[in-house]
Amino acid sequence: MNKRSIAFVGGQWGDEGKAKILTWVLRFMRNDLYSNLDLFEKDTEKVKRILTQRFQGGGNAGHTAKTGGRKYAFHQVPSGIVYSGTYNLMGEGMFVNPRELLNEIRALMRKGLRISPDNLGVATNAQVTLDYHVEDDQADFNQEEHSSTGKGIKETAEDRAGRKGMRFIEFLDADLMAKILRDTHFPDGYVVTTLPGEREPTTLTVEEYAHSYDVERFFLAPYTVDETRIVNDPTFLYHAFEGAQSLRLGLNHGAVPGTSSSDPDLVPHRPDIIMGIFKAYESSVGIALRYFVGEMDTELADAVRATLGEFGTTTGKPRHIGWFDVVNARYSIAAAQMDFLSLTKLDAMEIFAEVGSPVKVVTDYNIDGQVSREWLDYFHRRDTLKSAVPVHEVLDSWDRTVERDGHTLTPPAKRYVQCLEDHLKKHFSIIGIGPADDEVIVRENPIEVFYS
Structure with a gap:
């Protein structure tokens, strides 16, 4: 069977219930494929025939899935992670916050989900959201009306468009990260930031700042994958694209200036089916x-x-x-x-x-x-x-x-x-x-x- 692909796109203002429809379709895919596998393959956790991909957005998105009597909240990790038999890709169009991603993975694991490099990957080319992006964004965040989500998405998108951003594969090398920081944002070699768990800002060298991510770097490095290789892997028989936000919040089709910083309806890799969620x-x-x-x-x-x-x-x-x-x-x-x-x-x-x-x-x-x-x-x-x-x-x-x-x-x-x-x-x-x-x-x- 040739690969079959379907994208899920919100048609309103976000929060349409995309994860609910996605997880139902994933369950159908899984049952369809597993009914044709022999008994040995059914019992093998390493059988991955379904690829689920988040292709844009970042931690500003929130998807909620309820399956098996349990409720799961997702921000960066694709919702398909709730099912065995899936491989879940955080694609190169995403904005990945390493600190929040580590916390999200750990929280989902505490709720009983199995997460490892066998079923989750982060694209090498995904853009990285760092503390200073979040700190700049927090200045615009409040609980009133359309302020920012405070997640640093706009700032990360601006860096990507301005060719000052950092790719995930570059983040994994502390020395290269420090060099990029010096070349693009901190020419004097110093970063003023508030580290996790601290209340007051501190001044760090770019090298010290890069190494402040060593825990995240060590944990996330095994999850790194090349998106092109993954999406062209012939062993994946289904490919589900999980859109974040919605078309009416996109840069091209959204209600300016109250949009997000990506295009939820521009799905990569030519899916066969676009499913609109309302x-x-x-x-x-x-x-x-x-x-x-x-x-x-x-x-x-x-x-x-x-x-x-x-x-x-x-x-x-x-x-x-x-x-x-x-x-x-x-x-x-x-x-x-x-x-x-x-x-x-x-x-x-x-x-x-x-x-x-x-x-x-x-x-x-x-x-x-x-x-x-x-x-x-x-x-x-x-x-x-x-x-x-x-x-x-x-x-x-x-x-x-x-x-x-x-x-x-x-x-x-x-x-x-x-x-x-x-x-x-x-x-x-x-x-x-x-x-x-x-x-x-x-x-x-x-x-x-x-x-x-």
Whole structure:
């Protein structure tokens, strides 16, 4: 069988539940492949047929996966690590923070995950986020609105674009790291920084600063791999690309200036399938620097936020909450050329019946009296959609999403999904009806459909 590849791209503002759909698809891949292996291979941990890759972003992203009754939070490590039989690549488009990566790996291992160079790799060309990137970013971080995540991502991206960045393979050589630091950032040979565990800044030579990473360097060195070699390895029969953030936060298609510092929809290595992930409503951490046309009123958002769990996985900031925006979604589907769609957290919409509110769908934008349900060229101006007024279709809310058989949508939930599909002119292949990776209604398996 030739390698089969699928990418998972968020179509809204992040936090769409990409890891949930990814882990369901990975479980299908694993069952599909292992059903064709002989007994000896099934019992061999070294059998790795599935490649899972994070291809952009860094510790500013937060993915949550619930499988086997346990909940896992990921920031840099790909979510596929929850399954045996996978090899998980932190790709060359990522921003890797060695100190945080070491802590994340150890935390996941304490929760029972097996992590080693046999199932996790860091691309040699990935850019490294260092303490001074984080310290510079922290100056812009606060718990209000769209400040930075404080993870040093923008600063690392600026260094990469300005040809002053450091690759992971270079970080692993302390002498080379010190030379690069002197050549690019610290020509006098000194770094003023606050080391982990310390409260006050200290002055170090670039050599001392480089060696302050010796623990991380020693631990992470065995994980180093060349991405080109890995993705062309013929023993991988499936390749799953895990996008971070979302298209609407990307540099090219995002709502400037409130974007991230990478492009979540520019997937490398030509995947066969693009799966778009959408939540049944929308949420966004901070909207001061970007539009959020479908935002619901503050009182209603405050009433449902805790039940919906709308706090950032990475920042802990309360998210703004809005109704599903089909104008925005249609643009995302077209821009990312999404082949299949998934809808998550449909069951979470039950909270609106509990608080006595109907549910709404943003069908059009009203801008100074001009109503549009299509994405127009000038919407890319940063000043246009800030003044847009949403036009809603209002539907009854529901207190139960699925019938007692566990896989049939109740009539009001079905009407809501049908409303979205009618406006999007595209149907949802997978619908999430609970937090666990197996709590889904699979109307069609995108892999079986595409490769049939």
